[in-house]
Amino acid sequence: MDAANPLPLKERMRLPRQRMPEQAPEARRENFAEVNLGLDAALARQEALRCLQCKSHQCFTGCPVGVKIKDFIALVLRGDYLAAAAKIREDNVLPAITGRVCPQEEQCEGRCILGKNGEPLAIGYLERFVADYERRVGQVGLPVKAPPTGKRVAVIGSGPAGLSAAGDLVQRGHAVTVLEALHELGGVLIYGIPEFRLPKQIVHEEIENLRRLGVEFRTNVVVGRTVTVDELLGPEGYHAVFIATGAGLPVFLNIPGEHLCGVYSANEFLTRVNLMRANEFPAWDEPIYDCRGRDVAVIGGGNTAMDAVRTALRLGAATATIVYRRSEAEMPARVEEIKHAREEGVRFLTLANPVAFLGDERGWLRAIRCQRMALGEPDASGRRRPQPIPDSAFEIPAQVAVVAVGNRGNPLVQATTPDLKTNPLGYIEADPETLKTSKRGVFAGGDIVTGGATVILAMGAGRRAAQAIDRYLRTGEW
Amino acid sequence: MYPILEARWLAPEVKLFRLQAPLIARKQKPGQFVIVRVHERGERIPLTIADAEADSITLIVQGVGKTTKLLNTLEAGQRVLDVVGPLGRPSEIHRYGTAVVIGGGVGTAIAYPTARALKRAGNRVLAIIGGRTRSLVILERELRGFCDAVHVTTDDGSHGEKGLVTAPLQRLVNGPDRPDFVLAIGPIPMMRAVAEVTRPHGIKTMVSLNPIMVDGTGMCGGCRVVVGGKTFFACVDGPEFDAHQVDFQILAARNAMYREAEQRALAEFRAQAHPPEECRLTRAHPELAPLAAS
Ligand SMILES: Cc1cc2nc3c(=O)[nH]c(=O)nc-3n(C[C@H](O)[C@H](O)[C@H](O)COP(=O)(O)OP(=O)(O)OC[C@H]3O[C@@H](n4cnc5c(N)ncnc54)[C@H](O)[C@@H]3O)c2cc1C
Ligand code: FES
Numbered sequence: 184m185d186a187a188n189p190l191p192l193k194e195r196m197r198l199p200r201q202r203m204p205e206q207a208p209e210a211r212r213e214n215f216a217e218v219n220l221g222l223d224a225a226l227a228r229q230e231a232l233r234c235l236q237c238k239s240h241q242c243f244t245g246c247p248v249g250v251k252i253k254d255f256i257a258l259v260l261r262g263d264y265l266a267a268a269a270k271i272r273e274d275n276v277l278p279a280i281t282g283r284v285c286p287q288e289e290q291c292e293g294r295c296i297l298g299k300n301g302e303p304l305a306i307g308y309l310e311r312f313v314a315d316y317e318r319r320v321g322q323v324g325l326p327v328k329a330p331p332t333g334k335r336v337a338v339i340g341s342g343p344a345g346l347s348a349a350g351d352l353v354q355r356g357h358a359v360t361v362l363e364a365l366h367e368l369g370g371v372l373i374y375g376i377p378e379f380r381l382p383k384q385i386v387h388e389e390i391e392n393l394r395r396l397g398v399e400f401r402t403n404v405v406v407g408r409t410v411t412v413d414e415l416l417g418p419e420g421y422h423a424v425f426i427a428t429g430a431g432l433p434v435f436l437n438i439p440g441e442h443l444c445g446v447y448s449a450n451e452f453l454t455r456v457n458l459m460r461a462n463e464f465p466a467w468d469e470p471i472y473d474c475r476g477r478d479v480a481v482i483g484g485g486n487t488a489m490d491a492v493r494t495a496l497r498l499g500a501a502t503a504t505i506v507y508r509r510s511e512a513e514m515p516a517r518v519e520e521i522k523h524a525r526e527e528g529v530r531f532l533t534l535a536n537p538v539a540f541l542g543d544e545r546g547w548l549r550a551i552r553c554q555r556m557a558l559g560e561p562d563a564s565g566r567r568r569p570q571p572i573p574d575s576a577f578e579i580p581a582q583v584a585v586v587a588v589g590n591r592g593n594p595l596v597q598a599t600t601p602d603l604k605t606n607p608l609g610y611i612e613a614d615p616e617t618l619k620t621s622k623r624g625v626f627a628g629g630d631i632v633t634g635g636a637t638v639i640l641a642m643g644a645g646r647r648a649a650q651a652i653d654r655y656l657r658t659g660e661w
Numbered sequence: 662m663y664p665i666l667e668a669r670w671l672a673p674e675v676k677l678f679r680l681q682a683p684l685i686a687r688k689q690k691p692g693q694f695v696i697v698r699v700h701e702r703g704e705r706i707p708l709t710i711a712d713a714e715a716d717s718i719t720l721i722v723q724g725v726g727k728t729t730k731l732l733n734t735l736e737a738g739q740r741v742l743d744v745v746g747p748l749g750r751p752s753e754i755h756r757y758g759t760a761v762v763i764g765g766g767v768g769t770a771i772a773y774p775t776a777r778a779l780k781r782a783g784n785r786v787l788a789i790i791g792g793r794t795r796s797l798v799i800l801e802r803e804l805r806g807f808c809d810a811v812h813v814t815t816d817d818g819s820h821g822e823k824g825l826v827t828a829p830l831q832r833l834v835n836g837p838d839r840p841d842f843v844l845a846i847g848p849i850p851m852m853r854a855v856a857e858v859t860r861p862h863g864i865k866t867m868v869s870l871n872p873i874m875v876d877g878t879g880m881c882g883g884c885r886v887v888v889g890g891k892t893f894f895a896c897v898d899g900p901e902f903d904a905h906q907v908d909f910q911i912l913a914a915r916n917a918m919y920r921e922a923e924q925r926a927l928a929e930f931r932a933q934a935h936p937p938e939e940c941r942l943t944r945a946h947p948e949l950a951p952l953a954a955s
Contacts, residue, residue, distance in 0.1 A: 364745065364876070364878050365876060366698055366705075366742075366743040366745070402743070403743055403744065403745035404684070404745075405745060405746070405748065405878055408688070408746065408747055408748055408878075409684050409685065409688060409745070409746065409747070410684065410688070431878075431879070431880040432879055432880065433880070433881065433882045435882065435885075435892065437892075441892065442885060442887055442892065442908075442911045442915065443914075444914055444915055444917075444918040445918075447882075447883070448881060448882040448883075450880055450881045450882065451875060451881035451882055451883040454875055454876065454880070454881055455875065459704060459705070459875070460702070463702075464922060464926075465922070465925060465926050465929055466702065467702040467703075467704075468702060468703050468704035468727060468728060468926060469704040469705070469875075470704075470919045470922035470923070470926070472918065472919070473921075473922070545914065546910070546911065546914030546915070547914075593878065593879055593880065594879075595878065595879065595897070
């Protein structure tokens with residue numbers, strides 16, 4: 184494969200990592216269009232030339248779904264982008280999405296040998312490049328389907344876990360129906376991650392590909408309300424069920440004033456904009472509190488917090504501030520997101536913990552009372568535990584606050600399926616390999632099992648579930 | 662798409678729809694609701710299920726904002742884009758003894774199925790229904806069909822007793838026939854007033870809350886209400902709560918959160934509107950023209 188690279192190893196190591204072309208910060212903070220513009224073929228080649236094609240290929244072991252990275256890079260060097268995309272698709276059915284939202288710095292790129300003395304290969308940029316090429320030329324090759332097995336599988340939830348399981352299951356000849364509570368398909372990819380990071384058109388196209396493959400989608404079905412798991416396995420005639428309902432229950436801070444007008448959960452704030460397009464009100468009907476000229480504070484330090492704070496800027500906020508109780512080093516958000524947020528003018532107030540939301544006489548938020556924090560000993564997560572500094576209270580003005588401190592599992596399915604085992608946090612217990620739950624014929628994966636994680640881990644779970652479901656349907660063994 | 666089987670006006674601005682929705686019809690219980698989206702760029706609004714048959718559900722819609730007014734321009738033969746449900750917890754139906762069911766305005770439609778379920782459970786059911794004026798009192802005939810008594814009040818005295826629903830309630834509470842259970846559904850000031858009438862007597866009183874909702878599945882937390890000092894999500898923990906514990910002030914403030922935006926949307930909708938009514942829909946949303954014509 185390495186024949187495609189004319190450069191000796193030493194020279195490859197001297198090449199600099201290519202930069203992602205971006206919209207300028209001043210321009211992009213005014214619009215919802217995608218920030219990263221993508222590499223062109225010349226830049227992609229330039230970057231691919233850096234790959235050492237090393238034997239150990241640590242990048243592969245760093246990928247949660249085992250994409251054969253050095254093989255697809257070699258195909259990029261040959262200029263055969265469609266073959267490169269097909270190579271990725273063998274292990275990852277949503278490359279245009281993961282190329283944009285995966286935390287590569289902790290996965291494939293985090294393991295890349297080039298990173299030891301310099302910057303790692305930009306694997307994510309290259310993945311995105313070939314996936315976009317494939318989309319542009321409109322040649323997404325549909326895989327061959329196995330002959331029909333006569334078995335029916337219900338997939339609950341249309342996020343990345345549900346979509347990847349559905350894709351694999353139809354390919355194996357099973358009839359698959361995806362049941363989704365909302366009116367649109369895609370889960371967090373649609374209602375959570377903003378347009379400026381992941382254009383919705385891409386998600387729509389991937390779902391269309393699955394539809395062409397034969398997956399049946401039914402929106403407006405809330406399992407646990409419209410229909411129960413027992414009904415799916417009984418009168419509805421499904422032979423297996425895969426629960427992929429995500430971690431969609433917002434956690435609040437439980438501090439005074441949380442009910443004030445202007446205080447949102449990140450889920451609500453992002454859903455109003457991403458799913459309901461409140462940023463286009465009144466052309467779209469759903470409103471959002473007018474952020475123009477206002478001070479918006481977002482509480483939390485993860486991807487969701489960064490998405491919310493950057494959304495607030497784009498809605499016209501005068502100031503948009505991250506309030507986080509640890510220091511920047513502990514922030515779980517992707518490095519790129521923090522960098523982008525800072526470039527766009529987001530302020531960071533770290534080592535500060537909100538203790539109360541303060542309102543005016545009409546019940547509207549006007550300020551947040553915070554407490555200064557210091558970092559103590561590491562806690563269970565390995566991050567240093569923040570501790571309040573006595574008598575350090577101070578106020579920051581805010582008319583809008585977005586609480587982005589995490590989610591729990593939505594209990595609707597569990598509450599109506601009594602023989603489904605859950606853990607104390609409300610997540611469903613499933614075997615890590617087979618994703619079998621305590622209930623025969625029922626599998627579960629993605630955020631509803633792990634708690635809030637990543638798109639690629641959810642997809643990986645969907646894939647493993649599809650294998651196990653296929654085995655169960657063929658052998659009948661539990 | 663959910664076909665409209667029947668559409669008729671019950672009162673000015675109040676319209677009854679029967680929608681084909683077999684899955685929801687089969688599952689729904691009194692007190693539950695659906696979330697509806699009328700068109701491609703529409704918002705999601707909760708509407709209580711007023712009744713159900715084998716494969717259809719009945720919704721009663723009061724035109725107050727853009728979405729409900731737009732919905733009320735639809736006729737039988739047309740379709741509603743999205744309907745999801747049944748959502749929320751069903752009303753708790755027990756054999757209490759004497760149950761008083763109070764409906765204010767279109768709240769009567771929401772109380773109606775629960776009133777019937779209470780009757781079926783063996784309660785003596787007394788209804789008190791009110792409205793600003795005669796034409797706004799709805800479902801009186803239907804309620805008289807099974808209730809043990811129906812009291813009507815209007816603000817202007819044009820029908821029944823002049824005054825508020827709390828007057829007959831006060832008499833019942835003070836009289837020999839002291840109710841064992843009260844359900845009140847209507848505008849926030851009415852529900853709050855009812856709570857104050859029954860509180861001193863310790864009569865179990867439930868109200869159905871109508872906070873602003875988005876998903877209706879517990880995902881956004883926008884519908885949170887404060888009851889007994891604790892936060893609940895009305896769409897999954899409610900919509901019915903103990904009236905004596907509800908913080909109505911917070912509910913009222915939160916429901917006013919988008920008032921400016923709502924008024925703007927309504928003004929723009931009205932500006933586009935021309936008689937005949939049917940045209941409003943397609944004027945606001947030309948992409949629906951083929952649908953409206955069908
Ligand atoms: C704002 C935000 C930004 C993020 N950014 C990133 C990122 O940059 N990179 C990354 O890797 N990860 C990111 N994540 C995490 C990632 O999105 C999730 O880990 C992933 O989407 C989980 O996939 P899932 O399929 O398990 O669940 P979800 O995507 O949550 O999908 C679950 C679906 O199930 C539906 N559902 C729930 N209950 C029911 C029911 N009872 N009946 C029917 N349907 C139901 C829901 O409506 C939803 O559509 C982000 C998350 C958020 C919220
Ligand atoms: S409406 Fe979103 S949680 Fe209730």
